[in-house]
Amino acid sequence: MDSRVDIVEKQDYTERIDRLIDEKRARIKDIDQLKVRGDVFDENTLHALYKLSLKNWITAVGGPISTGKEANVFLAERNETLVAIKIYLIRTANFKRMQEYIAGDRRFHGTKKTRKELIFTWTRKEFSNLKRAQKAGICVPMPLVFDRNILIMEFLGRGEEPYPQLRNAVIPEPQQVYEEIISQVTVLYQSAQLVHGDLSEYNILYGDRTYLIDMGQAVTTEHPAAHFFLVRDLENITRFFADICVTDDVADLFRTITGIPMMRQENKQDRREDP
8 A cells, every 4th residue: 555655756746747738738638547547657657757748759648549457558649740658557567478578688688677677678678679670671660769667659540540450450451461461570580680479460550551569578589489489470370361361381481481490399389378
């Protein structure tokens, strides 16, 4: 339970954010929905929002685009340009799952094992992965800036309506879309030297084309479990498209992408049960 001092401090942060927004004449939508959950707008989040607002990365905050156990995404504006704010939830994010992806990544060796520091590293990791993927020509939301547990990136949608997840989209030419996604996975591995690690119809958006999202768990190709994750990604995509178009054999795709044959241990069902 929060102490009286903690409550006062949180109220003070909230009041400072409100004053800042009022001074900047920001247009706030559904602000009560944003404040009602302490796991979203805790002290660290409020502090990061305050800094980002001062630096003019946020000029208006709108309602939620998506909500989940690990992160919530909100629509926002930066000088009349729509952006997305992703806020990782320090209290409820899957600590053990994140450790699994970070532990074998040399880029983040030495990360402190406290929950807060791990979430901050995860945010930085997603920013880095998005930059790396974008540089390789992968269609991902353009990352703009991050601070603590907050990532600001390009908003993907028409008007204020976000593009749907692939699972909810009407796909007029599934064969073309399937081949486009496999091409993206290939370039991601060969050029960006990354494996998404959790690719499925839930984290691909379908609009004017397909976009890969949720890149926080993406690992480098030298990660000990990179090939296992790649096989799982390919299996997920194959499963989704199997009934609506012609798909390739996962082992053949793996060989084409990596240049090596798929080993038996990489073809097993997930050896870890997802929490």
